[in-house]
Amino acid sequence: MAAIKQLAGQTLWYGVSNIGAKFLNYLLTPLLTYLMADTSGVRDYGDYSLLYSWIAVINIIFTYGFETGYFRFSNKEGIDRNSLFQTAFGSLLISTIGFIILFSFFRVPINNFMNLEGHPEYIMWCLYLIGLDSLCAIPFAKLRQENRPKKYAFVKLSGIIINILFTVLFLVWLPQYAENNPNDFLSQWSSANNRVGFLLLANLLQNLFVFLILFAEWKGFRFKMNKILWRQLFLYSAPMIFIGLAGMINEVMDRQMLAKFLPAGMDAKRVVGIYSANYKLAIFITLFIQAFKMAAEPFFFNQSKEKNAPNLYARVMKWFVITLSLAFLFSALYLDLWQYMVGASYRSGLGIVPILLFANICLGIYYNLSVWYKLTDRMRMGLYITIFGALITLVGNYLFIPHWGMYAAAWTTLVCYATMVLITYFMGQKYFPIPYPVKRILTYLTIMLIFFLIKMGINALSDSWTAAMQLVLRLPAATLLLAIYTIFIMKVERTELKTMPLIGRFIS
Numbered sequence: 001m002a003a004i005k006q007l008a009g010q011t012l013w014y015g016v017s018n019i020g021a022k023f024l025n026y027l028l029t030p031l032l033t034y035l036m037a038d039t040s041g042v043r044d045y046g047d048y049s050l051l052y053s054w055i056a057v058i059n060i061i062f063t064y065g066f067e068t069g070y071f072r073f074s075n076k077e078g079i080d081r082n083s084l085f086q087t088a089f090g091s092l093l094i095s096t097i098g099f100i101i102l103f104s105f106f107r108v109p110i111n112n113f114m115n116l117e118g119h120p121e122y123i124m125w126c127l128y129l130i131g132l133d134s135l136c137a138i139p140f141a142k143l144r145q146e147n148r149p150k151k152y153a154f155v156k157l158s159g160i161i162i163n164i165l166f167t168v169l170f171l172v173w174l175p176q177y178a179e180n181n182p183n184d185f186l187s188q189w190s191s192a193n194n195r196v197g198f199l200l201l202a203n204l205l206q207n208l209f210v211f212l213i214l215f216a217e218w219k220g221f222r223f224k225m226n227k228i229l230w231r232q233l234f235l236y237s238a239p240m241i242f243i244g245l246a247g248m249i250n251e252v253m254d255r256q257m258l259a260k261f262l263p264a265g266m267d268a269k270r271v272v273g274i275y276s277a278n279y280k281l282a283i284f285i286t287l288f289i290q291a292f293k294m295a296a297e298p299f300f301f302n303q304s305k306e307k308n309a310p311n312l313y314a315r316v317m318k319w320f321v322i323t324l325s326l327a328f329l330f331s332a333l334y335l336d337l338w339q340y341m342v343g344a345s346y347r348s349g350l351g352i353v354p355i356l357l358f359a360n361i362c363l364g365i366y367y368n369l370s371v372w373y374k375l376t377d378r379m380r381m382g383l384y385i386t387i388f389g390a391l392i393t394l395v396g397n398y399l400f401i402p403h404w405g406m407y408a409a410a411w412t413t414l415v416c417y418a419t420m421v422l423i424t425y426f427m428g429q430k431y432f433p434i435p436y437p438v439k440r441i442l443t444y445l446t447i448m449l450i451f452f453l454i455k456m457g458i459n460a461l462s463d464s465w466t467a468a469m470q471l472v473l474r475l476p477a478a479t480l481l482l483a484i485y486t487i488f489i490m491k492v493e494r495t496e497l498k499t500m501p502l503i504g505r506f507i508s
Contacts, residue, residue, distance in 0.1 A: 046268075096131045136207070162206045254275075358414055
């Protein structure tokens with residue numbers, strides 16, 4: 001129980017940073033979708049989403065799995081952590097400079113491929129922000145390994161605030177200034193760029209700020225790389241390149257394929273913009289998953305030597321699923337309210353939100369299950385599973401997007417993650433058996449889906465009502481369903497809840 005409390009405490013702090021950072025970043029979604037409500041604005045938002053999906057993919061190449069490798073080797077006997085840091089950070093520094101130089105030679109053809117309207121400098125901005133992000137990976141990993149979530153939270157939150165400030169500066173203040181001072185140098189520079197470029201520049205300035213504020217973590221760096229340790233680190237981490245790439249295909253390639261395979265008569269960039277904005281409404285689940293990942297990876301490695309580790313992992317999974325199920329209901333049942341977090345021009349895609357919410361539950365479960373191949377050094381197994389998921393993503397989107405558009409992308413995402421969960425579970429039980437309470441977990445998920453379907457039935461009955469009358473019925477119904485589910489969980493898990501700090505005081 002002490003170990004679970006430690007994980008919960010760290011998840012809370014990483015949650016504060018990720019929830020705070022993502023929530024602040026999420027505030028950009030209503031800002032951008034309301035500011036970019038015209039047709040060209042929705043298309044710009046689509047361009048922005050497509051560009052960032054590629055940035056996520058290239059970021060995997062820049063870091064090549066060394067973050068996970070750092071966690072793994074920092075817990076191995078005989079490994080000097082200072083030497084490990086020098087080796088990992090030095091490797092990323094050298095490779096980052098090399099990658100930026102290499103990709104810079106192809107900035108014009110990349111710009112043409114991305115349809116960025118003759119702005120090859122945007123590709124350089126992308127390379128710089130990716131490079132700075134990769135250089136922050138090991139300092140951030142060091143903070144997590146040393147159990148310093150408070151500083152981690154401070155740095156993350158500060159970076160997002162910088163991003164928001166520059167985004168507001170570029171998209172709100174600068175256009176007004178340019179209109180009042182048309183001959184000014186700043187106004188001319190503004191007119192030479194577009195909204196996609198301004199969003200990139202805000203992100204670049206954020207990453208530069210974060211790298212500098214992490215100075216205390218990397219100021220002791222010297223080029224004292226251990227070649228033997230580097231080889232071991234790279235051999236362990238190399239499969240993460242392919243796992244990461246395949247995983248990123250699962251996460252972001254749906255946008256690219258929407259842009260490529262929608263019927264010719266449809267405005268593909270507009271559809272991508274709508275899809276991407278509604279994807280953000282799955283925020284409550286994605287936030288918890290990211291916070292959990294930040295705390296869980298070092299936690300799982302640290303606990304792996306304990307005799308009761310499998311039982312501990314099983315209990316973690318149960319509470320993980322309970323939390324995700326509550327987040328699903330909180331998001332899906334109150335979608336009548338959350339829809340106002342995106343502009344009216346984007347709400348035609350609200351129907352994909354529950355599908356993506358459940359898909360993200362499956363993704364979270366997969367992350368939890370994947371502990372077995374990391375602890376047993378069978379990274380290739382993780383690679384095969386992720387590649388299989390990527391194939392489902394590619395084939396499903398290729399076959400069905402021309403017929404069902406963004407709904408095909410959403411359902412393909414769900415099928416992909418659900419399949420990966422099943423494969424990972426059964427393989428994990430063979431190589432690293434963990435006594436997961438499968439029946440109880442499935443019961444919670446089934447009841448969750450039943451409650452959601454009840455809410456959908458209530459929505460259908462009130463479709464012809466005015467918007468105000470719909471809320472009068474739907475919000476109390478949502479609150480009642482969520483309350484019943486929460487009480488059910490508390491009744492079933494009462495014994496264990498009594499042993500938890502704070503919560504246990506209120507359980508009789």
